[in-house]
Amino acid sequence: LNIHSIAVYSDIDKNSKHVRLANEAIHIGPSKAKESYLSTKNILDAALKTNADAIHPGYGFLAENDQFAKKIIDSGIVWIGPTPETIISMGNKETARALAAESGVPICPGINQNELEEEGLEEKCKTIGFPILVKASAGGGGIGMQIAKDYNQLKEVIEKTKNLAGKAFGNSDIFLEKYIANARHIEIQIFGYGEKKAIHLYERDCSLQRRFQKIIEESPAPNIERETINQMSECAVNFASNQKYEGAGTVEFVYDVDNKKFYFLEMNTRIQVEHPVTEQITGLDLVEMQIKFALKINDYTMQQDKILRSGHAIECRLYAEDPSKNFLPSPGKISKLSIPKLTSNDRLDIGVDEGDEISFYYDPMIAKVITRGENRNDSINNMIQLLNEIEIEGISSNKSFLLTVLENKLFLEANFNTKFIENNLDFLLQKKEKIKSLKVDKEATEKLRKEKANIPPPQATPTIKKKSNQKEETSAIPVPPIIGEIYDKPKFLPGGDKYMLIEFGNVMDLELNFTAQNLAQAIQDHKVTGVYETAPCFASMLVHYEPEEIKFNDLKNEMKSLIDSLGPTDDIEINSRIFSFPTVYLDKWTQECIEDYSNKIVKKKSDPELITEVNNLESTDQFVRVHSGTEYWVAAIGFWPGLPFMMALDPRCKLTVPKYNPPRTWTPKGTVGMGGSSTSIYPDRLPGGYQIFGIIPVPIWDTKKSFPVFENNICLFKPGDRVKFVP
Template identity: 45%
Template sequence: MMKSLLIANRGEIACRVIRTARRLGIRTVAVYSDADAKALHVRMADEAVHIGPSPARESYLVGEKIIEAARQTGAEAIHPGYGFLSENADFAQAVIDAGLIWVGPKPDSIRAMGLKDAAKKLMAEAGVPVTPGYLGEDQDSKRLKKEADAIGYPVLIKAVAGGGGKGMRKVDRAKDFEDALESCKREAASSFGNDIVLLEKWIESPRHIEVQVFGDSHGDVVHLFERDCSLQRRHQKVIEEAPAPGMDEATRKAVCGAAVRAAQAVKYEGAGTVEFIADASDGLKPDRIWFMEMNTRLQVEHPVTEEITGEDLVEWQLRVASGEKLPKKQDELTISGHAIEARLYAEDPAKGFLPSVGRLDHFDLGDDGRIETGVEEGDAISPFYDPMIAKLIGRGDSRDEAIDDLAAILDGVEVWPVKTNAGFLFNALVAPEFGDAEIDTGFIERHIQDLVPDQEADDGVWQGAAAVAWLAGEASAPLPAIAGFRLNALESARVALYGPEGSRTIELEGELPSLSGFAEEDRVVVFREGQAFEFGLAVRGTVGAAASSGTITAPMPGKVTSVEVSQDEKVTKGQRLLTLEAMKMEHGLTAPFDGTVAELNAKQDAQVSEGTVLARIEPQETE
């Protein structure tokens, strides 16, 4: 086993590799850019080396700097993580030429799977089923149009060097083909420096099924079963799970066997993922799953495989790279339970999923489940890198239990002021169709209106925010959480809050919703189902026995801007009686119970002092 390891990456994957290496007694070296000088992976590693400015192209993507950092620190091996240089065959070769251990597949294997057209030809020769399409070298637009017409519409145009959803166009009609081809080639040339494309039959009701494979230098290859990564937004994975729902043993044997043949065809070593597209219009069938591509690295979603197999895939990587045999044979690997992973991103679903950057002033992902993150409270989300904050993994004996576990984790997410997609993930997870496994790659697009959280706080959130603010004031310090409580019957609490929807004066009495949150001098933030709600805090106060008798007093000095009831009018609990403007905010004062306006002293535009009796409500008589 190697004694020292440099991780050529950042964020949660760097932290993940460091944890396993530390358990195995391996010294770790981190690399970092200017933006990551104080990052968690830097703090966790035994040693850290600065490799350049914040932009990745000047730091994490400069292979020479990373190899030099390994030389400086005496690191024996380099683990690339995923992204950055992880699938760069030239970098892998440079690491090997420098006399270092490359924790990954051979450069030739990376090259063989790097171009989609060449990889598909190789897979077809190895007996791996490939999607019907065109992989020819003739890139003349007329030839491509002819092939598309023969395949039948809809058809998918894909850049052979593409990835991450770039260089892909779905074409529904023959007359749209030329424009889509030109657009796809232009994007491919800009993104990858290669405008060659292939054509594939568009699959209706597509499921994205991938198989985790592992090979060693002794010629052995095994699979660690499949994952379903069908929940995607703009071709980016959002929620992944293992095993794939609805996968019977015959189909599993077929797809996992094909994945092993794919790995054997390129003499694969280390961790890899063979990705398939399935036509799930009639469920998962052995003859309706086709090879798409192979990712020659560890995947973001590898934790769900670890959770159902009990294996540490990073440890497997390090052992295989050190020349050891695979830790287990195929017949020693089994599936136990179900696991689901959600990718927590710093982005705002309400604003088209725009990235959200800044300091994590409040950051708490809870203590339940498995959390993979590269940040802590006080760290900053940088604009220079992928905005993924963490991976949240739920597990259970069944899929339903795993869903419940992950939903509970998402419900406990507390991130502020950076925006996250936690509420969006929660809504996707608890959607009835997801629970019934009615999923395909178009799931999010079809349900997007229901999945993006409503930004408006309901009554329960207002009440919870008022309770957090009141208790924080009583304790003279922010409280991390509250439970439902009952106030003294003779005294209730009154909290004036304002938010995007306006302002309210909340009277707290009885048992209240239990929301977690914190209060500061002039604001309160509460969290529910992954979503954060911010309110301005105007005033906290108490109302004595008079309140329970229906007396409405001014909670602070201000101006009456409107009177919305009249003398002797019947009112219902919660009905607005009048509006008071104070501290540049409007505060609605409401009826504490059903009754009648027995006294009305408030006049529009009148200035009033704190404690002034504005109205009195007599309770409704009951028989």
């Protein structure tokens, strides 16, 4: 097209490949996305400064932000994408469902936001049939989706999803849909010409997913009747045409494998990550089509009968992540990158070169690997060969995991659904996990043996803002769902003669903990008379005060005034450090402790096995992957100097388990354990009641201040810190 390209970049991306390849590049801010790639002002200023004619938003960050699109258009710059009004209507899933229904597109049986408040909700749900999927109206990427198996669980999930949606998207509206267990995810690539009829560029099968995120995509969709795909395509074109859609977009459907029916899922108003799959089978360039249409270059329209396809294409997303560690991102420098000579059937969309770094600031995708073949088998074989020939060193990648999936018999037979990876994850990881576990245990064990030889603790990197004395066999204790609430107004309760307990709710909630910590800081900043110490916890705070200096009711009024002055929780910023600990899971030291308890006090199931059973996990290996798959927020310090009470930041990794009854008399120093949904680390050899399953080799409190990190405090942690357990 002979177009002068201008790249934008943040601090961390100043030497990145896209900057090197562009005709021109301009800096737009710090490494944090919200201060650069998500900053409408910075991007618009950069466009005006460089006299840009148009802006292409790509497929992430602000690509589906209607306000960004409007500001670009209002500034006189061409927006390469659909209108802001279309982005708004398609961005709200409930609105999009209603518009799709008006166009005659099949809609999955469901209940909208307004109907949730009406009587007879339970009967409506029974008519739809459980399980039911609860979705955030403004959600995306699987965020704000939860499944309810019965009506009692549904009531809890509705409130939980509303709260999550409100925090994540600023919109707490939700709707319900019938959950289709045996489903495929099919999307139709469309291109709209506004007042003229839209066209389609065939389908893509995106069923190979993990946690609602696509991993492998292909076209044509295997093992689905052509007539069904044709009907989907016709529905997608009619829908886009009725909306007078402009540019590239994707209409997504859920295909019910058992009943051979399809239902509208959503519409994405942007180019998709997987668009090369379509380009490989049609020979068309979707981005070129977008630019030509937006800038009205030459003959920018196409007729449906001119869109032809040939062969089969498949795309694999190559990520810098370690599947054996619950797909933990693996940022770092690429010390070696060897790419084979590509054939006419191969395509590699890659954003890095040897020597480049994968940043922890953004999505850890390395490349999109695309292959084509005359048929599906040829395409898969070409992909396997190409992946095997790509060599990457210096960082971990999911290459071996992709190869395992591609070589799996069920995948080769196209006998899969959207739960394929989730249901077969242990098997898909089995071979690699065995090798890894032997290596990790050996290294971590050596670290533990050297603990007394002055091993320094990890460096913290600031980053942001029924009792029984009888010996008897106990069985797994079922754990009911934890139902709690966030109080409309805090409760002020006496906690003894010199203590006030302030409760913000009775549920483990990050927002409530932010409020508690912010109040503690405000008390310190305002030097409230008579208050000597505060102890924030998950959803409450204990205030130590002197009654002779301030009375309970006066303190209560003072606290109310301070709380009112805090402002909305969305504006709270807390200084947070992150600690990464090498962790020996399923170690021999905690196992010895469990066996000692079982022999001397109460015979019980192994703690890791109990946690696995209570949380309906398939194995203790899966438990380790889940537990280590998130960062933990230090909500409070207590019970013993330096002992952190922590909550999982990723709700998908939240586990729960009952405590010991009666408790243990001893626990090894450095032990990692769980009680309820809280994770803790024992700073010394102590009694305790948490279920235990791992150990770290470094001290978290030190009265002798042996290391610099303990110079100002004998305790390593502070509320607001984050902890990552690395197996």
